[in-house]
Amino acid sequence: MPEREIAEQKMSYRQAVREAMREAMNRDDRVYLMGEDVGLYGGCFNVSEGMLEEFGKERIIDTPLSESGFTGCGIGAALGGMRPIVEIMTVNFSLLASDQIINTAAILLHMSGGQFNVPIVIRMATGGGKQLAAQHSRSLEGWYSHIPGLKILTPATVEDARGMLWPALEDPDPVLIFENTTLYNFEEAAPVNGTQVDITSAKVRREGSHVSIITYGIGLHKSLKAAEMLSADGIEAEVIDLRVLRPLDNQTIFESVRKTHRAVIVDEGWKSVGLSAELSARITENLFYELDCPVERVCAAEVPAPYAGHLEKASLPQPENIVETVRQLGGIYG
Amino acid sequence: MADSKTETKSREVNAQLKSGKRKQAGSGKDNARLMHHLLAQMIRIRRLEEKSYELYTREKIRGFLHLYDGQEAVAVGVMEVLEREDAVIAAYREHGQALAKGVSMNSIMAEMYGKTTGCSGGRGGSMHLYDKETNFFGGSAIVANGLPMAVGLAQAYKMQKRSSLACCFFGDGAVGEGEFHESMNLASLWELPVLFVCENNLYSMGMPFELAEAETDLLKKAASYRVEGERVDGMDVTAVLEAARKAVDYIRSESKPWFLECQTYRFRAHSMFDPERYRDKSEVKEWKKRDPIKMFSERLMDEGLLDEKQLADIESQAQQEVEESVGYAEESSDEPIETLSRYVYSDMKNSE
Ligand SMILES: Cc1ncc(C[n+]2csc(CCOP(=O)(O)OP(=O)(O)O)c2C)c(N)n1
Ligand SMILES: [Mg+2]
Numbered sequence A: 001m002p003e004r005e006i007a008e009q010k011m012s013y014r015q016a017v018r019e020a021m022r023e024a025m026n027r028d029d030r031v032y033l034m035g036e037d038v039g040l041y042g043g044c045f046n047v048s049e050g051m052l053e054e055f056g057k058e059r060i061i062d063t064p065l066s067e068s069g070f071t072g073c074g075i076g077a078a079l080g081g082m083r084p085i086v087e088i089m090t091v092n093f094s095l096l097a098s099d100q101i102i103n104t105a106a107i108l109l110h111m112s113g114g115q116f117n118v119p120i121v122i123r124m125a126t127g128g129g130k131q132l133a134a135q136h137s138r139s140l141e142g143w144y145s146h147i148p149g150l151k152i153l154t155p156a157t158v159e160d161a162r163g164m165l166w167p168a169l170e171d172p173d174p175v176l177i178f179e180n181t182t183l184y185n186f187e188e189a190a191p192v193n194g195t196q197v198d199i200t201s202a203k204v205r206r207e208g209s210h211v212s213i214i215t216y217g218i219g220l221h222k223s224l225k226a227a228e229m230l231s232a233d234g235i236e237a238e239v240i241d242l243r244v245l246r247p248l249d250n251q252t253i254f255e256s257v258r259k260t261h262r263a264v265i266v267d268e269g270w271k272s273v274g275l276s277a278e279l280s281a282r283i284t285e286n287l288f289y290e291l292d293c294p295v296e297r298v299c300a301a302e303v304p305a306p307y308a309g310h311l312e313k314a315s316l317p318q319p320e321n322i323v324e325t326v327r328q329l330g331g332i333y334g
Numbered sequence B: 001m002a003d004s005k006t007e008t009k010s011r012e013v014n015a016q017l018k019s020g021k022r023k024q025a026g027s028g029k030d031n032a033r034l035m036h037h038l039l040a041q042m043i044r045i046r047r048l049e050e051k052s053y054e055l056y057t058r059e060k061i062r063g064f065l066h067l068y069d070g071q072e073a074v075a076v077g078v079m080e081v082l083e084r085e086d087a088v089i090a091a092y093r094e095h096g097q098a099l100a101k102g103v104s105m106n107s108i109m110a111e112m113y114g115k116t117t118g119c120s121g122g123r124g125g126s127m128h129l130y131d132k133e134t135n136f137f138g139g140s141a142i143v144a145n146g147l148p149m150a151v152g153l154a155q156a157y158k159m160q161k162r163s164s165l166a167c168c169f170f171g172d173g174a175v176g177e178g179e180f181h182e183s184m185n186l187a188s189l190w191e192l193p194v195l196f197v198c199e200n201n202l203y204s205m206g207m208p209f210e211l212a213e214a215e216t217d218l219l220k221k222a223a224s225y226r227v228e229g230e231r232v233d234g235m236d237v238t239a240v241l242e243a244a245r246k247a248v249d250y251i252r253s254e255s256k257p258w259f260l261e262c263q264t265y266r267f268r269a270h271s272m273f274d275p276e277r278y279r280d281k282s283e284v285k286e287w288k289k290r291d292p293i294k295m296f297s298e299r300l301m302d303e304g305l306l307d308e309k310q311l312a313d314i315e316s317q318a319q320q321e322v323e324e325s326v327g328y329a330e331e332s333s334d335e336p337i338e339t340l341s342r343y344v345y346s347d348m349k350n351s352e
Helices: A013-027 A051-055 A067-079 A091-105 A158-163 A165-170 A218-231 A250-260 A275-290 A309-315 A319-327 B004-019 B021-025 B029-057 B072-079 B095-101 B105-112 B147-159 B172-176 B178-189 B218-224 B237-254 B281-288 B292-302 B308-331
Strands: A008-012 A031-035 A060-062 A083-090 A121-126 A151-153 A175-180 A187-191 A203-206 A211-215 A237-241 A244-246 A263-270 A296-300 B087-090 B136-139 B166-171 B194-200 B228-233 B258-263
Touching: A008 A013, A008 A158, A013 A031, A013 A051, A013 A083, A013 A158, A013 A165, A013 A187, A031 A051, A031 A067, A051 A060, A067 A083, A067 A091, A067 B147, A067 B178, A083 A091, A083 A165, A091 A121, A121 A165, A158 A165, A158 A187, A165 A175, A203 A218, A203 A250, A211 A218, A211 A250, A211 A319, A218 A237, A218 A263, A218 A319, A237 A250, A250 A275, A263 A275, A263 A319, A275 A296, A296 A319, B029 B072, B029 B095, B029 B105, B029 B237, B029 B292, B029 B308, B072 B095, B072 B166, B072 B194, B072 B237, B072 B258, B072 B292, B087 B095, B087 B147, B095 B105, B095 B136, B105 B308, B147 B166, B147 B178, B147 B194, B166 B172, B172 B178, B172 B194, B172 B218, B178 B194, B178 B218, B194 B218, B194 B237, B218 B228, B218 B258, B228 B237, B237 B258, B237 B292, B292 B308
Parallel strands: A031 A060, A031 A083, A083 A121, A121 A175, A151 A175, A211 A237, A211 A263, A263 A296, B087 B136, B087 B166, B166 B194, B194 B258, B228 B258
Antiparallel strands: A008 A187, A151 A244, A203 A237
């Protein structure tokens, strides 16, 4: 294979996902895309626009509304030697496929004593912030990351949207990729041909010495904004993008907290019994004596997403809340 | 983990079936051999189930245990026309299907004992038998959960231009689940080689079939998805075999799904925790008159295709196999607790 040139190009998150799928399908004919409205409609978020024309209906498969049926079908096809990308419109609808995801994909390897791994990739949109109300605005990636056997990816940058799919397809086990709907239009320069990013580690997206803000997905962008605001105040926040919610990369998180001695977790999921609680527990269990103050959390309010714009905004973590939380950390003005 | 004896036999019989020899064989030697084989397969299952019951009461087998007594003709008849490469996806009452597909009795018994030598390494138990070698894909205890998997395996086979099919077994209860309807629709819509085998034993736990379904004519349901099918006496192994052969011929030549309803009856309780309040003992007694093993062996004797000695041989072989499997399971070792977190991810490093 000739050396690829690594040229950078400004592209949207949406385009990045599309390019990733196109590349994967060109590279490996076992890969195909299946989901509701992925073909004729071009994807409900326009992600797969043009792919039906490019790859044909054998490989870009429009499914009826049968989340459980076509997700389970993807599992079977993966067992049969294919490498399906199953697109579920949004995480909210994935609940109808949760039997297949949780009762089959996540545990088949185990139940079969190691005989049947399930190399499936399931992509779905997630998150709120678009006034779509309670049934269309959930962030359940943390909830899925409770399940042993699943790998949970949350690309927050265009580079990750572009690069995470291929290693996910190469992974022998089921990988769920959560794309925050508010990120699809986000543009950034990213390698045109996709670089090989890993799907195992968290990344420091901004260095700082006073506090570690640990987040993922859309929370990364809000946290980076907060970090800029804090910087004007003389507080330098380190921002960690988890990237992978399961298995969590303890090392990167701990290294950062060891340096800053303070941690704030930003998660658009609910606070109670969720991902942020897990992160807080891990930090406290492992780094209790390194901490200058208690771990704080900025999460979604404990309500279903309201429709009214001002209420929804108030229900989700905003940069201002993050700034406020950091400012109140013990000793932060040192 | 396949039992080599049974497997060779199955293969020979399959070859006969495919070449059409079996049909002409009529009263010939080949036919007698096939008949003996079918009978032996059913008897193997029955003896395994009886032993499992006994071992459960002795607390050697724990957890949930769902026995297949009474339904043997379905698994044996259908499996006889499948190839090794065809996928079988079953539910939690699947010892019979596993055995008939060629999973060894030793590994099934060891699985129920929770031993490392079990066909699922002791991680699955009675409800989760898996065997890659024989393309036996479980073993799912979520009602109707295996049907979409069958659709997907068939989709993969079609995409790869392989001639294999996927055969899923499920109960009458599964028909109420959305996954049944979604799977039938997808398989038909996409013209996938799936054999849907519904074992209608008239109850889903304690729920009588006619109280569960507004439309009890399952062929109408199939037809509503434009899936062709047939209803067959699931207590008659040769009737099942013929129906399955017709189904498989259709699936392979048309690349379309087929729905086979096998009318059958479970002789034992739903599981080991079932007081059976929902059915009359007389009903069970009535159905036991149609015991697939009894009926078939009597018929063969009437037709002069089986004598007492041959039957006794089949019985003693099955008995011996069962005893051996118990010995095997007893002697097999437990998995060390150190490897508990194995099999969560293919790469063990990722277990956190
Ligand atoms: C989705 C789901 N709901 C309920 C159960 C509990 N349950 C286990 S078996 C069963 C009855 C299923 O009956 P059927 O499909 O007819 O199979 P049979 O037991 O007759 O072989 C029920 C309700 C389950 N395992 N899965
Ligand atoms: Mg039933």
